[in-house]
Amino acid sequence: MLDSSMNVWMVILLSLLLLSAVFAVMIRDLLKAAIALAAVSVVLTVIMFLLGSPLAAVFELSVCAGLITAIFISAISLTKPGTQEELAAKRRLRLKRFIYLPILLVLIGVGLWLAWPSLKLDIAAVGTGAGLSVQQVLWDARSLDILGQIIIILAGVFGVVVLFRGRKAR
Amino acid sequence: MSDMMLLFPIFVPVFLGAVMFLVPGKAKWVKEALLLIGTAVTLVVSILFFGKNMDFVLPWGGFGMDLSLKLYQFSSFILLSVAVFAFLIALYSVVSMKGHEQAKKFYAYMLLTLGFVSGAVLANNLIILLFFWEGLLVLLFAMIMTGGKKASPTAVKALVLNGVADLCLLLGVGITVFISGTAAMDKINLPMDFWGSFAFALMMIGAIGKAGSMPFHSWIPDAAIDAPLPFMALLPAALEKLLGIYLLTRISLDLFIFQPGSGMSIAMMTIGAVTILLAVMMALIQKNFKRLLSYHAISQVGYMILGIGTALPIGIVGGLFHMINNAMYKSALFLTGGSVEKQAGTTDLEKLGGLGRKMPITFTCFFITAAAISGVPPLNGFFSKELIFEGAAESGLVFYIVALLGAFFTAASFLKLGHAAFLGKRRTEHDNVREAPWPMLVPMIIIAAGCILFGVYNALPLNNLIQPVLGAKLGGESFAGILPASWLLAGISVGVLVLALANHFFGVKRTKSGLGAVDHIHYAPGLKTVYKWAELRYFDPYNIGMVIVGGISKVLWWVDRGIDWVYDKFTVRLVNILSLGIRKAHTGSHRLYIAWALGGMALLAVLVAVLI
Amino acid sequence: MPALFLLIPLLGVIIINLPGRKIGNRMAVWAALAVAIIQIGMAVTSGSMVWQGLAQVVSLPFGASLQIDLFTAVVLATTGLIAAMSLILDKNAENPRSLYFGSLVLVTMMGMNGVVMVRDIFSLYVFLEITAVASFVLISINKERDPLEGAFKYFVMSAVATVLILAAIAILLLTVGSVGFKAVADNLSAGGVSPQVIVALILFIAGLSIKAGLIPFHAWLPDAYSSAPPAVSMLLAGIITKVTGVYTIMRLITDVFSISSIMKTAFMVLGAVSIVIGALAAMRQDDFKRMLAYSSISQVGYIILSAGLGTPLGFAAALLHFFNHATFKSLLFVNAAAVESRSGTRQMSRLGGLASKMPITGGTSVVGFLSTAGVPPLSGFWSKLLIVIALWQAGAYFYAVVAVLASILTLAYFLIMQRRVFFGKLREGLESIREAGAAAVVPSLILAGITVLVGLLFPLVLLLMQSQGLI
Structure with a gap:
């Protein structure tokens, strides 16, 4: 493809x-x-x-x-x-914190590159949900997930209410 | 008579014994009545049983462990003897134990013992036999413990020694059942191949250990001092001998094919001969009535083992005859000892003397039974010993000579004992000693009369009780008779007795006292040191065993310390170090934690990659 | 019927939060409790004819996507039980935010029920997220410093888990073309094990291991458990991590990745490492709840070890230990909450001799820890025995020995705990302490009762398991 x-x-x-x-x-x-x-x-x-x-x-x-x-x-x-001092301190900390990130990225890249041929990820071979319209996918095949999403939003709302509303009162 | 009746001699005494524990301690005569009823019922039942053949089988534990009881000629004879002795000794102990603080427990154990002995005698299944046998071990321990606090080391000693013997029996039974494929005693008849001999030897050790042969003997003299006297008359003198020799005869005659001149026969005769000689030598020098008797209880077992060990009909008949005779005169002797103790307050021979006048009936009974054990014709001991002598002489001259030596020392020691206790000068503090009460005298008199009866009319026990046990093996022969078969051997025996008498007079003249009659042997050069060591118990197999065990336990103690260290110190430290390390590794940094998780995933991937 | 397990809690949340009508904090918890109890009833009766009959009369949505089998029913009942206990315990803390607490517990219940009932890896992910989000909020519901830190760590680690799981789902979707359990399983068994699937598998296992708190994926767990409010840590330890991590692993083992020897080894190694290191770590903790957290890791190790064995008996033992662990570990957390609320501290070095003052708490905690250590005749003994037997039968002798030896460690650290907290001399300053209130005593008595009863009536449990064809 x-x-x-x-x-x-x-x-x-x-x-x-x-x-x-x-x-x-x-x-x-x-x-x-x-x-x-x-x-x-x-x-x-x-x-x-x-x-x-x-x-x-x-x-x-x-x-x-x-x-x-x-x-x-x-x-x-x-x-x-923040003030200049705070920013300076944070910058030092950040540098320290992320010093390994490039190395990690390079390592993962090399690893994947080496592993790729043996993994033989044949993406083209399969189609996903081919032939179904978006509407069908959302409301028929994955209706449970929609309910799940609603509940996640509910949980998120509670989270916002619990964690952030009180601060104003204080 | 239903075969169910076979349960009576087992369960009636056991039940009454259990009831005994419930009797309030203060109730007068209830416990005595229970004891007498229990023993009397058993006696009546076993008289009814006598000469009958009965079988009772109750499928029980599975795997061939049936509750199988068999009454036949031999077991009915032993059962009857057991019941007679139990009844007589019960009668005696009702008086002698009066006021004893442990009397109730003692009576209860006595009844339980009676029931268990009956069970062991009637058992027709080796597993059931073992059950009763081991029960007796516990009861033995418990009965010695009634002697009070000082008795507990002796009780432990008895438990250990008998326990070792019982363990051998257990092993022997295990091997026997394994080889023969059945535990039913009347179905086993094994040849003496390697494993057969091994099993036989183990079971023999169990049997002679119960009978109190060397080297399982050393608790008996201690128990003589520590345990209540009726215990001695009941168990080491009578019941245990009966039971041990019964089993020995069973395995020799029925369970295994036991041939004269075989290795096992010689081994058994050697054990018998050694037991005779060593125990009687120890008896000779004792200065305590009961202790002296107890060594004879050991020595006499030697005769029985020697007799049965010959594997000749004459020897086996002699051994069995000696068993019943010994049970009679030995228990009677213990009972006289008990009377003396009860009336004079001591059994220490140095404090006794001249009691014959004060206690004429006791003295008479003692005289008869002592003569019987020494083998004075025409008492029962003479005839049974003659039979054993003949068997021994036929099997090997050494055994005969040792047996003869034993007879000499037996006579000498009883001359000394009688002289020291009943003759000679009476001490002033014994001026008020009186004859023992009748319930104590009756059993002695009955038994002493029995000694005379079984001697003069030896056809009665031989033809009716003993010879049928051997049945066909005997080939119709009978050893009964007014006079022994071999004039030569009888003459020698009488000669030995005369020698013993002469020796006694020599000794008395030398030391001017009855007690010192054998001092010239005791303090003879060479023997003196040996005796000293023996008195210090250097030769006590229990003590030697304890020293060895002590050494092993010391080594094991160090091993155990090492294991302890591993458990208590090393492991705890290791766990602590690991635990602290893990705790310190959790720094609280989520970056570290993520790294762990990713590292874990990488390890997982590596693991999977390796496994593929 | 399965949809009811989602719809009833949803209804509960809506009722509690109905605008306009002022429903009190107290009522909110009661309402949530009612929902939890209804759930227990429904789960226990889920196999009965009544529901089948009802299903023919009324047709509810999602019938095809949600399914209930024995395993599911057990977990649903356990969820209801622990949620109910947690709600009762919350009254102990006199939480001013009970309204939100009740709602959030219902949301987590919905999430867990969904996780348990779905048969589709994508939906599984969605419901895992519901549970996770609700849990973050629950942990930090009091907005104190430590809980926020604990919640943050949970959040971060959970995000990592999410990434891993999503990546795994994506790869599976690419290779298999479908996300239903059955379809994936069929495809896997038909096509053999390809490298992509193995990668997906490793990612999935790693993600779920984070959720379950297996070592070395566990590090968020002690912080989250120990810092959370009492009722929440009980909920987390008793059921949330068990459902989101342990149940999912067990379910995927049985339904999707039919267990191969490689998977077996991977799970058993993970389980054994968790057992040992969790127990070792618990040994030297000073914080009561932190110690319980490590103990939890160790016990989860048992479940994974047994389930990873792949034999029917191993699975049955794991399921039994799942239930038992939920009850006795919750019991211990209730007791920890009781001690904390009365003495004001969780540090064992500052406690001592409380058994004289708090006899019920002390007594039930003995029941709890003995059961955890596997002492007969309590419930934990039987499940551990089954686990060891299963291991032994399967020839995994080394693991069996590890399992037994770790029980000794378990007993050791709990004895240390019991001695430092409940036995010994009463520490100064604790003279005026009283037995905990009904809100703590009632759950601990109920849970201890279950522990003892399951232990004593184990023959019945065994019969039940036999009748269900588990063993």
């Missing part, structure tokens, strides 16, 4: 994805981190489009890149910036 030009694009996009993700984790400014996360979502959207899953791509773009980033940014705007 994937031709060679596609492969080149995929490699570029995946690298971009990885880069944005590392950036999101490493950057010290929360605002920039949120934007980097949005970038991850955007790249992911593009990948999904290319792989022929437009619906998932739309969800990803609207919810993750759009909505969540908006929430993050509005939340960050409510915080106050």
